[in-house]
Amino acid sequence: MQDWINALLRENIRALKPYSSARDEFSGGEGIFLDANENAFGSVHGIPPYHRYPDPQQRKLKEKIAQLENVSSEQIFVGNGSDEAIDLLMRAFCEPGQDSILIQPPTYGMYQVSAGIQDVKIIQVPLLENLQSDLGGIREAIQAHTKMIFFCSPNNPSGHIMDQKDIVEVLRYFSGLVVIDEAYVDFCPQYSLVSLLKEHHNLVILRTFSKAWGLAGLRLGLAFAHEDIIKIYNRIKPPYNINSASQEIAFKALEQAPRKQEFVQKIIQERHYLEKNLARIPSILHIYPSETNYLLLKVANAHHIYQYLINHQIIVRKRANLPVCGDCIRITVGTRSENESLIGALHTYKMP
Numbered sequence: 484m485q486d487w488i489n490a491l492l493r494e495n496i497r498a499l500k501p502y503s504s505a506r507d508e509f510s511g512g513e514g515i516f517l518d519a520n521e522n523a524f525g526s527v528h529g530i531p532p533y534h535r536y537p538d539p540q541q542r543k544l545k546e547k548i549a550q551l552e553n554v555s556s557e558q559i560f561v562g563n564g565s566d567e568a569i570d571l572l573m574r575a576f577c578e579p580g581q582d583s584i585l586i587q588p589p590t591y592g593m594y595q596v597s598a599g600i601q602d603v604k605i606i607q608v609p610l611l612e613n614l615q616s617d618l619g620g621i622r623e624a625i626q627a628h629t630k631m632i633f634f635c636s637p638n639n640p641s642g643h644i645m646d647q648k649d650i651v652e653v654l655r656y657f658s659g660l661v662v663i664d665e666a667y668v669d670f671c672p673q674y675s676l677v678s679l680l681k682e683h684h685n686l687v688i689l690r691t692f693s694k695a696w697g698l699a700g701l702r703l704g705l706a707f708a709h710e711d712i713i714k715i716y717n718r719i720k721p722p723y724n725i726n727s728a729s730q731e732i733a734f735k736a737l738e739q740a741p742r743k744q745e746f747v748q749k750i751i752q753e754r755h756y757l758e759k760n761l762a763r764i765p766s767i768l769h770i771y772p773s774e775t776n777y778l779l780l781k782v783a784n785a786h787h788i789y790q791y792l793i794n795h796q797i798i799v800r801k802r803a804n805l806p807v808c809g810d811c812i813r814i815t816v817g818t819r820s821e822n823e824s825l826i827g828a829l830h831t832y833k834m835p
């Protein structure tokens with residue numbers, strides 16, 4: 484393990500001897516497997532492979548991802564949702580009660596929750612009026628014990644892209660980890676910063692199967708990073724964190740990657756339709772430009788419009804009092820008929 488990563492790691496993780504599972508110790512192909520206390524006769528429902536533990540390293544799945552994403556298998560961590568990828572980063576690198584992370588609100592809520600669970604301090608440097616990073620503010624706010632800086636691009640909940648120049652600038656001088664959450668980059672692949680992995684060993688890129696891939700129920704997220712960071716993930720993750728069914732279903736999805744592209748095109752088309760129609764509704768004060776499968780709408784009273792929509796059986800995300808953005812609701816792009824219902828309901832909405 485290289486020095487730079489040892490300097491960043493929590494002390495106890497540096498010393499941790501990982502659990503070695505039966506399937507870690509022998510990973511050859513054929514054999515008589517009497518090592519893991521599985522039921523050798525099969526499973527109760529008779530569906531073949533599930534009486535065996537899954538591959539703890541998800542090798543087949545990672546090879547497929549590596550081919551598609553132009554990274555190597557050693558640069559991939561597969562997690563039980565990106566939530567697991569975020570949580571394990573906190574636990575590996577942040578000393579509770581001492582270390583801090585830096586986030587840029589308004590942004591995704593899980594960074595703060597994961598840090599909070601681990602008693603990691605949260606430094607907030609809100610985005611500027613133009614929704615880009617406050618570079619001066621970030622530089623000033625970083626402390627000796629700041630271990631990670633999060634960028635969410637496209638950003639949730641605003642939907643816009645964070646400026647690549649700004650991220651690169653932070654990567655240049657910050658010696659902790661820079662985490663870029665690309666959960667929505669499938670909707671705008673031209674903005675992915677995966678290519679930066681070649682130059683920056685302290686970069687972590689998060690992806691998910693929950694959005695464009697349409698597999699939110701499966702719970703699969705990815706982290707792409709330098710192989711030393713992936714080794715840390717592998718050292719502390721639960722040995723069998725991705726079950727056999729998820730590994731197989733994700734593999735099948737990856738074999739049909741062009742289908743994802745069709746979904747993306749359809750969703751973007753619907754987003755344009757929504758934008759065009761929502762722009763005509765007086766109670767919507769502003770529609771934030773989006774590169775994603777959702778739109779952030781500035782409204783006069785987020786609570787009121789949220790409740791009104793609930794009364795019409797339409798559930799959106801209430802984002803009241805966001806820093807910089809103010810009172811907002813976030814709506815996911817639906818099917819044409821769902822979008823028409825939303826537009827119809829909003830047309831008859833009366834501001835309080």
Ligand SMILES: *Cc1c(COP(=O)(O)O)cnc(C)c1O
Nearest residue numbers: 564565566591639666691693704
């Ligand atoms: C939805 C989302 C995720 C995905 O989380 P999963 O745990 O993979 O479902 C990650 N980051 C952001 C910003 C998101 O909006």
